[in-house]
Amino acid sequence: MPTSVEDSSPGQVAAAADAARRAFGATASASDAERALWLEAVADALDAARDDLVAIASRESHLPAARLTGEVARTTGQLRLFAAVVRDGAYLEAVIDRAKPEATPPQPDLRRILRPLGPVAVFSASNFPFAFSVAGGDTASALAVGCPVVVKGHSGHPELSVRTAQIVADALARAGAPEGIFGLVLGREAGQALVQAPAIKAVGFTGSLAGGRALFDLASARPEPIPFYGELGSINPVVITPAAAAARAVELAAGLAASFTLGVGQFCTKPGVVLIPASSGFESALAAEASAHDGGRMLTSRIAEAFPEGVQRLVAEGGASVVLGEAAQETNDGSAKPVVLAVDAARVIERPDVLLEECFGPATLLVRYRDSAERDAVLDAIGGSLTATLHAEPEEDIAALADRLAGRAGRVLFGGWPTGVAVTWSQHHGGPWPATTSALHTSVGATAVRRFQRPVTFQDAPQAVLPAALRDENPLGILRRVDGTLTREAV
């Protein structure tokens, strides 16, 4: 476990992966109750160290202390949710089909369960120093199901990464978790080596499209390819219908302004493209509301540099016009101010490669559509997104439009704003490419554990050999499918 913020050496990466490999037998055979306690021990330790951690995070990420304090609570709540998921037991997906000796051919006794996949590499994100970082959702969901974790800490908050990792490792050790269950490496090359380490069996990643694609390619090209769960860029389209714009332009503008500027626009769910009816006056309403938002210091100087470059590309190459703010703003001090751009739908359909690219920071692009055909053509040009949002009036028939949005996004919102991702049983934080590298999976919510489990079916196994979840008497009392029927009864 590193004690300084220096890049990890190849030997240190190999050692961390090897320690995870050696720990796997013990983490996999630990009981659900034990693993739930490990997660809760980590949550308690992070809560206890909250103020220290927030001070470091605030200095490194430039995010406000209040936001970071809330993020710690979200992170520890997430660890506790996964403890509840494990105790519930349905995540094991136990299925039992009893023998049918009379069938043709005779059918054996078959019992299926999900088992941990193996050691997991987790790449933490810059924009959520707690919730998507060292002790974030990827780490929590992997530990929950019995996978050791090696985190690659983000260069945007290295001191926080080291400090958090120490707290996590200490808490796990005190709770009786096996040695080697948790490790940390730092540095870009260390991350690449980690993805290629033979001991690593899956990768969780939150970050940029370019960085994620490069690591996905490495994971896929291994002699033994492994799943790479990358949450990448997302444009998060919003559609405002003519009726909604007519009924409550100011209210919608206020909501949008708050959402696209939240956290200096550094949310993966930031509304990046907003389809508005042409000649609705929504542009001026948004300009008025957004001008009340200040902007602020961005996460890193590299992100601050890239922001005006992205905005200028939308203007110079895309032909968007500036409704509010400065496209070519100076961000040498690391700060950025809100920018609202606007463009006609026809132009987006011509140049989706430029105008539908994510611009990370406090900017949003209003796209003026003249009719539903233009609106749908723009939506069809947008790649997969984490979210899609619709603002309509109650009397409108929105079924077809809602279906179109559901076809392109992992979460579809009605009347809200996409920033803010509740950690619940039902949450899905994912979506078709390029939002993620795996549309089947989520990095937030109870089902995030599924990424790190693989099925095993036992055929005619003696009771003593079976995992508790598959034994006749159902000692865990969990829901199982027995001979096709869901039940908690004993077999």
Added chain:
Amino acid sequence: MPTSVEDSSPGQVAAAADAARRAFGATASASDAERALWLEAVADALDAARDDLVAIASRESHLPAARLTGEVARTTGQLRLFAAVVRDGAYLEAVIDRAKPEATPPQPDLRRILRPLGPVAVFSASNFPFAFSVAGGDTASALAVGCPVVVKGHSGHPELSVRTAQIVADALARAGAPEGIFGLVLGREAGQALVQAPAIKAVGFTGSLAGGRALFDLASARPEPIPFYGELGSINPVVITPAAAAARAVELAAGLAASFTLGVGQFCTKPGVVLIPASSGFESALAAEASAHDGGRMLTSRIAEAFPEGVQRLVAEGGASVVLGEAAQETNDGSAKPVVLAVDAARVIERPDVLLEECFGPATLLVRYRDSAERDAVLDAIGGSLTATLHAEPEEDIAALADRLAGRAGRVLFGGWPTGVAVTWSQHHGGPWPATTSALHTSVGATAVRRFQRPVTFQDAPQAVLPAALRDENPLGILRRVDGTLTREAV
């Protein structure tokens, strides 16, 4: 839809993929009840055409009519199982968390469901002309959840592929399924083009390690990477303990002989490596039992040519000795005869690259181990397998050994033989690389549908917009998780 067995042109591939893309809206919005009826219509049509199909299959694949007749029943049973899975509704994984306005931050109403991924390409296998071919498990599971399918037919049974595809397409059309829901292409280059077609969103494949890896690489390298579910090679280790060998060598030898020669050894679950106690006399017992099996005509001349090459590699490079049969047998007539080889465990640990490679055909390699350390070292050298089998006596403590086997395989058998894969709710036909390209998924059993579904969460959606499975009153009467609790109650 092809009417001849010629290779499909690039234009035909593009047309099939495009038809699937256009059909997707209608297949995705069809109700569960409708899709279940489509599957049953296909099953009924295949059953009705059984004798004709078996005659073609027998001529093309050289498999016996009795086996093929059974395989048709298995295939139509599989279609009907997926109809039952769809009607059951749990495959939708409906999860509802009601709004909590009092929470910090306030939590919206969130409702999650699984939706079809999009058009699916299916690569059929040579060795199961029905069950893993045009109307096999991949096709059935994709259609079940609302994905159009384009099959790449296998060159080993082209006429059967064309005829089966016609029956499937006609049955679907008569049952009211949308146009374009099902297509067929033929030829190696057509298959490569299909994997790269932008409309295709996932691939199911059963075939060789080399062929599967090449297509996996194509799927992963696409501008929009897509999941590739490949079932590839598998060595399917069997362990016989000293006590079992001592107690019932002849019975075990008879079972093994029947299993490794079944279908001329052309099962993906064929026991390829059998760990036996050194000096147990099992080799001669197996030689005696296997000599009663004749061998037969293989699926294709290419497979027949490759078989003695593989056996000779085990002997010449691996140092295995021939216990029964001829390593350098003549297969010019397309037929192969059983071969039993044997080698010391120490040699396997030295040359796993040669001795643990799958040899497709009626051969099995006995590996003599002197103690449990040698046995475990061999098991640890074996890559992921579809199955692992243990033969032990009831009084033995096999927990650690069973756990080791479960760590390397998708199905662990106790006292049976791995050939024969029951199609049930609990079946898992998969495993870690190189058994498959995706250890998380199965190509047989009820959960095979999961490969072709992605989650979508609706936030604060009006009731009218929600899929039926997520509406308050639970009109489908399915099991749902509501506020963390599994229930069939209305919300």
